[in-house]
Amino acid sequence: MFQQFSLTHVQFMLTGLGWTIGLAMIALIGGSIAGSAIALMRVSVNPVIxxxxxxxxxxxxxxxxxxxLFIAYFGATYLGxxxxxxxxxxVAFSFYAAAFLGDIWRGAIQSVPKGQREGAHALGLGRADTLIHIIVPQAVRIAIPPTVGFFVQLIKNTSLASVVGIVELTRTAQIVSNATFKPLEVYMTAAAFYFLVCFPLTLVSRGLEKRLKS
Structure with a gap:
C-alpha cells in the first residue's frame, strides 16, 4: 500500500541533502589538494611533468x-x-574534481600578466618565490569565481552517486517516490532543495567575478 507524501519523507530527503553537500565538500577538499599539484605540474618548465x-x-x-564512479567502486574489489x-x-569524485580544478587554476596562473614575472625576476626573485609571493596571490583572485561555479556543478553531479547505492538527495527521492507513488511531488521537492543550495552559490560566483574584475 502506497504512503502519503508527508513531512517525514521531506525530512528523510533532507538527510540525503546533507549527504549531497558532504560528498561535494569532500570532493572539493580532495580535489583542491590534488588539483593544486596538477596546476603546478601544468605550469612546470619541465615538459614531461x-x-x-x-x-x-x-x-x-x-x-x-x-x-x-563505476571504476572506483568495482576496481577496489577487483584488486582485492x-x-x-x-x-x-x-576518491572518484576527488580525482574528478582535481582534473577540473587543476585546469581552472592553471588558467588562472597563466592569466597573470607576464610583466609581473619579469618584474619579480628583475628584483632578483627566483621562480619559486615569484610563484608563491607574486603569481599565486593574483591567481587566487582570478580563480575564486570559477571555483565556486565548479562547486555548484559538483553538488549537482553527486546525484550520480545514487546508482552505486549512496543515499544522497536523488537516491532518497527515488526511495520516497517508490513508497508514495508521487514522483512529481517528490522530484519537484528534490529539485527545490538543489535550487535552494545551488542558486545562492551561483549568485556568489557571479558577484565575486564582477567584484574581482573591478
Missing amino acids: SRLAQFYIFVVQGTPLLVT ISVQPIVAIA
Missing part, C-alpha cells in the same frame, strides 16, 4: 563521471581491496 598533468586532465575530463562504497565514491 607538464605533459603528464595534461594527459591526466584530458583522460579524466574525457571520461564520463559515471564511468569513473575492501573499502566502503562511500570511500570509493569520495
